Amino acid sequence: MTDREGTSAEHISAQQFHEAPGTAGWHVLYGGAQAIFPTDSLQTGAEFALRVADAAAELDREPDIDLRPHAVAVCTARNRRGRLDRIDAEVARRVSDVASGMGLAPDASRLQTAQIGIAQAEGVDTSEFWLAALGYERVDDVLADPLRRGPRLWFYELDRPGRGRTHIDVAVPNDQGAPRAAAAIAAGGRLAIGDDIPAWWGLASPDNHSVDIAAWGDVSEQVM
Structure with missing residues (x-):
């Protein structure tokens, strides 16, 4: 692009x-x-x-x-x-x-795309490590594969207990969010954060790995 x-x-x-x-x-x-x-x-x-x-x-x-x-x-x-x-x-x-x-x-x-949310403790910045390890580049507030083949990375301060630290965001078309989340729950997952349904579902795997199903971006009224 x-x-x-x-x-x-x-x-x-x-x-x-x-x-x-x-x-x-x-x-x-x-x-x-x-x-x-x-x-x-x-x-x-x-x-x-x-x-x-x-x-x-x-x-x-x-x-x-x-x-x-x-x-x-x-x-x-x-x-x-x-x-x-x-x-x-x-x-x-x-x-x-x-x-x-x-x-x-x-x-x-x-159709879907994925990115990885890297949880960090307060005051910690690990982005330089991930840049070096993955050979990525910094693009505004995310790290990205220069050829856009691998998932993007974004960073946030860990402030919610109960799920794994680093999680995968899966963006899907808006009308695919609910069935995708339902399928993951039926496959053994659980709803860990449901505050913003139907914009996104915060899921946890049977072994507490975190996955967010994001449907909000496809219909957002905000310029992202």
Whole structure:
């Protein structure tokens, strides 16, 4: 994704993104607006990826395109932090037009992104250790894989007992939050923090590992 922090374009919220024409089937998760398009072959996916690249190039935007044998994931954002502007909504519309022309449709049930929340004691900063250990880079308030393949890391002060210290955040489309949390609880997990349902579910595994199912970002009215 091209960093456009220096342009005059204004950030938009997830809600504003969804209000733009042509964004149906896209969702705002960690890293930007995203969609996954199942394909019947690697060759079909490669052709689709090339057409997506051409469509985005006309807008001077470089989305991430993840080509797999039977699916292509596309993620667009104004900068590496994942913030959006109106150009991203237009990228989504054009990508969806390309997909429709090829007989492809997005599948929200397969869409998710993950990040890791690193708990720290008061006054402790371990970010330099994680930067060195993972070969990541600092992007605003998170640490990120320069190629955006691995999960992002964010840091918080440990202030809630009862769950494991470091936890995984799983961002899903808004309407996928409740069934995903229910499935995890049915598989032996428990609800550890439920204060903000249906925005997010704070879960714990049978062995007290922490996982948050985050559905709030996809419908947020706030510019993130």
